[in-house]
Amino acid sequence: MTKKYTKDHEWVRIEGDVAVVGISNFAAEQLGDVVYVELPAIGKAVKQGADMAVVESAKAASDVYAPISGEIVAVNDALNGNPEKVNEGPEGDGWFVKIKVANASELEALMDEAAYADFAKA
Amino acid sequence: MGESTGPLKKLPLDALWRANEGGRGAKKFGDFAGYDMPLEFEGLIPEHNWTRTKAGLFDVSHMGPCFFALPKGHGLVGDEAHKAVAAIIEELVPGDIQGLKPGQVRYTTLLNKDGGCLDDLMIARPAEPGAAGDLYIVVNAGTKEQDFALIAQNAGARANLVRADDRCLLALQGPSAEAVARAVISDDLGAMTFMQVKRFDAFGRLTITRSGYTGEDGYEILVRAEQATALAQALLSHPDVKPIGLGARDSLRLEAGLCLYGHELDETISPIEADLAWIIQKRRRASADFPGAARILKELADKPARKRVGIRPLDRAPAREGVEIQSGGRKIGVVTSGGFSPILSAPISMGYVETAFATPGAKVDLIIRGTPRAAEITPLPFVPHRYKKG
Known part of the structure; x- marks a missing residue:
């Protein structure tokens, strides 16, 4: 099971041909209290690096980018009523979407956990 | 507003806000009007709620x-x-x-x-x-x-x-403010009521008004810079007091329906449009001798074209500054401040709409990231003021 990270602080975990996507612990910490998450429609095609969702904290709205291209096959509906789940478990129950992966080689451009830990610290 | 050139100005209490004894220092600083200001200590929502239930200490020494x-x-x-x-x-x-x-x-x-x-x-x-x-x-x-x-x-x-802006201006706000101020500064602070001012011979000499920018009871205290650390530390040593950053100050004033200059007020906006007719007392209306009196008195008599209102989005998406307000697909206004209300646990905004829509209960659409979302005009403040009236 591979977990990779983007420079925009999204994480992606590959489960078969589906990628589970969310924002990193570091990103959630930086945002502070999440008060609203806007998720894409199921069936929407997304491109790596393009806007995919919006996360709003008490202070500001931030775009969330697709870490990998493909089709949205599931969204975490629990975030609609309970956006605080993003803070409670950003890399667990606070996942955003599942994407049916179009091109697995795109993962190669992303950072592994160790590289991301260094990146977030810098 | 207040864009600065050169390095940011430091507050006289900068070192105190940076000192992280027991994890109490500010987590985030940022430029506001050319000053390096503490934006966030414990977190916006906990700081906000603390001020509404106990007392928050705000450093507003950037003011004039x-x-x-x-x-x-x-x-x-x-x-x-x-x-x-x-x-x-x-x-x-x-x-x-x-x-x-x-x-x-x-x-x-x-x-x-x-x-x-x-x-x-x-x-x-x-x-x-x-x-x-x-x-x-x-x-x-x-x-x-x-x-x-x-x-x-x-x-x-x-x-x-x-000018007295080389001094410190500290705001102590919240339901515990009176008890704290009486214990730390002077028992006589209990006798002051909202919108009064008095000097106190403590911590050098203090000029204190019973006022604030949160909707809560509290005081704004002018203190000489050399006495400010001692005063701030004395206030912070009270168990009901925590330091609060500018971030929570903004959400508190938004819940209280108070104007922020550069947002709800600017050079094009009259006090009547801003729903501040109450600031023009009878004698001045009669004498009509202030700048722009012709426009202002005409708006008072005939209603202005636009008016400041409170807005409650009916779903969870916050509508922030710049969001367009529509009715039936036509632009009727714009959001000037918006965010999340910790007390209502819901998004809230203020903005300007055509006066015909400036009625509590009026339905409008907020265009958030291209999508219209239903909202309702609501009375201000969103959270009742708790001033100590005389």
């Missing part, structure tokens, strides 16, 4: 306190001295400043000749008879240079403006 006084040897006493200095400042504001009683504070706006707001400010008449002929004025951080210049220039030799 000053004293405006008749020249030495003016020879006037009491009401006569006050009226003389008040008449000069009334040339710039629509409030009845001459009518202030000793120890009374008034909220008003500096106006341009078109009746637009150059700033919003507090003007106080000192309680002490020896200070008759003085006014204590506090203007906003981002506008203070031009405000001070305008006030001084307009006065000419008739009165002097003495």
Whole structure:
């Protein structure tokens, strides 16, 4: 099971041909209290690096980018009523979407956990 | 507003806010009006809720306190001295400043000749008879240079403006503020009521108003920089007091429905449009002798074209500054401030709409990231004020 990270602080975990996507612990910490998450429609095609969702904290709205291209096959509906789940478990129950992966080689451009830990610290 | 060149100015209490003893230092600092300000300590929502339930201490030393006084040897006493200095400042504001009683504070706006707001400010008449002929004025951080210049220039030799923005201005806000202030500064602070001012011989000499920007009871305290650390530490040592950053200050004032200059007020917006008709007292309406009086009195009689309102989005998406307000697909206004209300646990906004829509219950659409979302015009404030009225 591979977990990779983007420079925009999204994480992606590959489960078969589906990628589970969310924002990193570091990103959630930086945002502070999440008060609203806007998720894409199921069936929407997304491109790596393009806007995919919006996360709003008490202070500001931030775009969330697709870490990998493909089709949205599931969204975490629990975030609609309970956006605080993003803070409670950003890399667990606070996942955003599942994407049916179009091109697995795109993962190669992303950072592994160790590289991301260094990146977030810098 | 207040864009700065060169390095940020440091607050006199900078070291105190950075000291992280017991994890109490500010987590985030940022530029506001050219000052390096503590934005966040524990987190916006916990800080906000603490202020609504206990007491928050805010460093607002970036603001512009000053004293405006008749020249030495003016020879006037009491009401006569006050009226003389008040008449000069009334040339710039629509409030009845001459009518202030000793120890009374008034909220008003500096106006341009078109009746637009150059700033919003507090003007106080000192309680002490020896200070008759003085006014204590506090203007906003981002506008203070031009405000001070305008006030001084307009006065000419008739009165002097003495800046006091080298001092610290601390705001103590929340239901515990009175108990804390009485314990730490003076028991006499209990006798003050909302919008009063008084001097206290403690921590050097303090000028304290019972006022604030949160909707809660509380005080704003002017203290000399060399005494400010001792005062702040004494207040913070009370178990009901925590330091609060500018982030929570903004969500608190938004819940309280209070204007933020540069957002709900600017040079094009009149006090009537801003729903601040109450700041223009009877005597000034009758005399019609303030800048932009023709426009302002006409708007008062005929209603303005647009009006400041509260807005409640009906779903969870916050509508922030700049969001377009529509009705039936037509633009009718714009959001000027918006965010999340911790007390209502819901998004709230303020903005301007065409006056026909400025009625509580009116349905509007907020265009958030291209999608119209239902919202309702609501009365302000969103959270009731809890001032200690006399």
